[in-house]
Amino acid sequence: MVLRELELRHFRNLGVQELRFPPEGVAVVGDNAQGKSNLLEAIYYLESFRSFRGAGDGQLGAFSEDVFHLRAAVSGERPATVSAGFDRKLRKKKVTVDGNDASRIADALGRLGAVAFSPADAGLVSGGPGRRRRFLDVVLSLNRPGYVKALQEYRRALVQRNAALRAGSGRAAVRAWEGPLVTQGGAVAVLRQEWVAAWADAFAAYYRAVSGNGAAAMEYRPNLGVGADPADDASDPPPEAARESFRRKLDDGWDDDVRRGSTGAGPHRDELRITVESGGRRVPVRTYGSGGQRRTAALALRLVEAATIRRQRAAEPILLLDDAFAELDPGRSERVMSLMEEEGRGQVILTVPKESDVRLRSMSLARWRIRAGAIEA
Amino acid sequence: MSSIDSLAQEFGRLPGIGTKTSARLVYHLLKGPKVDLHRLATALSDVADRVRPCRVCGSYSDDEVCGVCRDPSRNAKVICVVEEAYEVGAIDRSGMYRGVFHVLGGRLSPLDGVGPEKLNIDGLMSRVGAEEAGAQEAGAEEVILATNASVEGEATAVYVENLLRPFPLRITRLARGIPMGSDLEYVDGTTIAEALAGRREMARP
Ligand SMILES: [Zn+2]
Numbered sequence: 001m002v003l004r005e006l007e008l009r010h011f012r013n014l015g016v017q018e019l020r021f022p023p024e025g026v027a028v029v030g031d032n033a034q035g036k037s038n039l040l041e042a043i044y045y046l047e048s049f050r051s052f053r054g055a056g057d058g059q060l061g062a063f064s065e066d067v068f069h070l071r072a073a074v075s076g077e078r079p080a081t082v083s084a085g086f087d088r089k090l091r092k093k094k095v096t097v098d099g100n101d102a103s104r105i106a107d108a109l110g111r112l113g114a115v116a117f118s119p120a121d122a123g124l125v126s127g128g129p130g131r132r133r134r135f136l137d138v139v140l141s142l143n144r145p146g147y148v149k150a151l152q153e154y155r156r157a158l159v160q161r162n163a164a165l166r167a168g169s170g171r172a173a174v175r176a177w178e179g180p181l182v183t184q185g186g187a188v189a190v191l192r193q194e195w196v197a198a199w200a201d202a203f204a205a206y207y208r209a210v211s212g213n214g215a216a217a218m219e220y221r222p223n224l225g226v227g228a229d230p231a232d233d234a235s236d237p238p239p240e241a242a243r244e245s246f247r248r249k250l251d252d253g254w255d256d257d258v259r260r261g262s263t264g265a266g267p268h269r270d271e272l273r274i275t276v277e278s279g280g281r282r283v284p285v286r287t288y289g290s291g292g293q294r295r296t297a298a299l300a301l302r303l304v305e306a307a308t309i310r311r312q313r314a315a316e317p318i319l320l321l322d323d324a325f326a327e328l329d330p331g332r333s334e335r336v337m338s339l340m341e342e343e344g345r346g347q348v349i350l351t352v353p354k355e356s357d358v359r360l361r362s363m364s365l366a367r368w369r370i371r372a373g374a375i376e377a
Numbered sequence: 378m379s380s381i382d383s384l385a386q387e388f389g390r391l392p393g394i395g396t397k398t399s400a401r402l403v404y405h406l407l408k409g410p411k412v413d414l415h416r417l418a419t420a421l422s423d424v425a426d427r428v429r430p431c432r433v434c435g436s437y438s439d440d441e442v443c444g445v446c447r448d449p450s451r452n453a454k455v456i457c458v459v460e461e462a463y464e465v466g467a468i469d470r471s472g473m474y475r476g477v478f479h480v481l482g483g484r485l486s487p488l489d490g491v492g493p494e495k496l497n498i499d500g501l502m503s504r505v506g507a508e509e510a511g512a513q514e515a516g517a518e519e520v521i522l523a524t525n526a527s528v529e530g531e532a533t534a535v536y537v538e539n540l541l542r543p544f545p546l547r548i549t550r551l552a553r554g555i556p557m558g559s560d561l562e563y564v565d566g567t568t569i570a571e572a573l574a575g576r577r578e579m580a581r582p
Contacts, residue, residue: 156528163487173493176485176536180528 001076001113001315002347003043010065011045012038013373020377022366023075025319025348029355030370036351039370040116040320043349046072046082047112048138049095049105053120057086057093074112077315082111106149110142113315115306117324121298125274125285132272136192139305143312147191154184158263166261171254178250181266186242189224189267193238196220196272199304206300207276210336215277216285216297223269224249274301295328299336307343316346323351381407433504435480435497436462445469445477452476454518458501458537460484460525468523473570476521479504484524484533493536501537505544519547521576526551538579549576 003021008014013035030036037053041060044052051060061068071083083096095102102108124131140147161177200218207216220226225245226238249265250257256264275282276293283289285297309317319340325333340348348365355367369376378386381403388399406414430436431443438444445451445465455476459465465478481496505517520541524530538548551572 153528157532160485160487160528160532164485164492167487167490167492169487169492169494172539173485173487173536175539176532177528179535180531184528 001074001078001111001318003072003112003114003318003349004075005071005073006043007069007071008042009067009069010062011042011060011068011070012062014038014042014375015062015373017375019375021347021349023347025350025365026368027365028349028351028368028370028375029353030351031353034370035373036353036370037118037322038373039375040118040322040349040351042070043072043112043318043320044114044116046070046084047110047114048142049084049093049109052116052118058088058091061086061088072112076113077313078111080111082108106141106152109148110313112318113309113313114318114320115302115309116320116322117299117302118322119324119326121302121324122291122295122327123298124301125289125294125297127286129269129271132274133268133270135301136195136270136272139308140191140195143308144191144195147188150184150187150191153180154188154267157181157184158266158268162262165257165263178247181263182243182246182250185246185266186224186239189222189226189242189246189270190238192267192270192272193220193222193226195308199308202307203300203304206303206339207296209339210299210303210332211293211296212331212335214293214296216293216300217275217282218301219273219275221271221273223265223267291327292329292332296332299324299328303336303339303343310344316344318347318349321348321350323353323357326353326357430462430480434478435482435500436465436478450475454516455521456501456504456517456519457521457523459523460530460533464523467566468569468573471566471569471573473573476519481524481533481537484527484529485536486529496533498537498540502540505541505546517544517546519549521549521551521573522579523551534579548579550579551576 002023004023006019006021008017008019010016028036028039041051041053041055045060051057066089067085067087069083069085071081073079073081081096081098085094086092087094093105095105095108097108097111124135137147137151141151157177157180161174161181164174164177167173196218197220203218204216207214222242224242226242246265250263253264274285274297276285276289276297277283278288285293289297306317306319309315325336328336350365351370366377385396385399385403388394388402389396391399394402406417427439428437429441431438431446432441433446434443436443436445440447446453452475456479457468457474457476458479458481459468460481460483462480462482465480468474468478479497479501481498481501483491483496485491485493485496501520505520520537522534522537524533524537534550541548
């Protein structure tokens with residue numbers, strides 16, 4: 001997809017501006033704290049309706065304004081105009097696609113086909129399992145129809161079951177939640193497993209290409225027994241295997257669940273394990289990896305995300321690079337830029353602090369300057 | 378507080394009515410003939426004085442037993458279980474259903490403090506149980522669980538179904554023609570009719 005127009009109203013420090021983007025992209029140059037990341041955050045907000053920096057909606061508006069509003073026009077495989085507004089006072093979010101209210105935000109997700117690369121991505125790899133579950137959730141929500149619904153209903157059933165456990169209303173009243181819990185939780189686990197199985201090789205290849213010659217692997221460690229790899233002809237089809245395993249774990253864990261007042265089993269305990277080869281052994285990069293290995297592994301995850309968009313949505317992703325390679329050594333950052341060029345010729349919107357940080361194809365991109373939120377095209 | 382203000386405040390407590398709308402409603406009423414105001418007041422006090430839950434199904438009625446439960450042309454051996462009383466009307470308007478109803482008065486939601494004891498489930502059990510004295514329609518043949526297709530509605534259906542299992546009954550669930558998460562109230566009659574026609578036996582756990 002290609003971002004053509006962006007209208008900003010009171011998002012962070014960006015004020016009121018209308019921007020027209022060249023189809024090949026743009027390099028935004030500006031000192032730190034001028035609003036470079038805010039611009040990319042605004043664009044990605046229209047892809048996922050959340051901040052990629054993990055900020056709450058209430059923190060995204062300008063200090064003096066109660067309402068922020070964003071609108072983007074995209075062309076390409078699936079042209080659309082997407083808008084989002086948030087009213088801090090009413091705590092209300094409104095999303096439209098082509099002028100029509102999206103009754104559920106899920107219906108408007110993923111219209112840009114954008115991937116955001118940021119230096120903070122290293123936390124994807126060094127942070128706790130929750131970070132990587134969230135990564136899986138975002139990628140699958142944007143790319144797999146049905147995932148958001150399964151995930152939302154799973155979470156709903158989970159909090160209700162936990163509340164029933166704490167209310168002490170007895171086994172039958174708790175069990176009632178296990179129907180939707182097991183069905184939706186099983187669906188979530190199977191979709192996660194399918195995605196990891198489909199992209200594990202690509203992840204290893206990206207890691208090798210960016211690192212020069214290093215080896216890394218990503219592997220899904222489900223809390224439930226999901227059944228055999230879907231590529232094999234398994235005896236039990238994965239959804240049934242996952243549901244069966246979930247039910248058994250709930251029964252086995254009953255006493256613990258009651259004592260704790262929360263549910264111990266389920267995909268909210270999954271791990272996406274990332275390992276690197278070090279001295280001939282495979283070690284979790286989270287605990288044993290070097291800074292460079294972690295950053296490279298995080299980059300490889302983002303590259304897989306972009307490849308998922310390319311395949312799943314048959315659209316060239318918009319790459320948002322937020323000073324993304326600042327902390328990579330020159331060799332790695334050149335390898336990743338040329339890798340991106342080999343992969344596709346989509347739009348690239350990148351931010352850098354200095355003119356000299358713009359490298360490779362991006363050298364031919366138009367330059368915009370940003371100062372105190374004001375963008376000069 | 379002036380009587381205008383106190384009426385505006387009462388209107389403002391209704392769902393979907395803000396301060397502006399409630400004031401506009403009050404002034405609209407004041408501008409019209411007094412007789413209209415008195416008629417509204419009477420209608421309100423009649424509802425307050427007369428309406429009560431039907432002793433049998435829990436739906437609202439002017440009488441101890443509601444019109445649906447007294448209607449001899451209806452099949453009292455088929456009971457359609459709904460969450461709220463207003464859903465009785467939605468299903469009835471579809472014109473496809475000739476059985477009777479049972480209103481639970483909500484759905485399970487421990488997050489909101491609603492456990493099974495807050496719902497009219499005992500009433501349903503005594504209607505289904507043949508041994509209950511005075512239940513003329515005892516010995517139901519089918520119970521249709523028409524709770525909403527939300528996670529809460531689904532859990533409520535499962536809970537009730539498990540209680541009903543020991544009885545020699547056909548237990549069915551409305552077909553999934555009704556979009557997940559949508560309230561029956563807002564679904565059109567044709568869709569409800571299709572969902573009723575396509576209802577299916579609940580799978581044994
Ligand atoms: Zn009745």
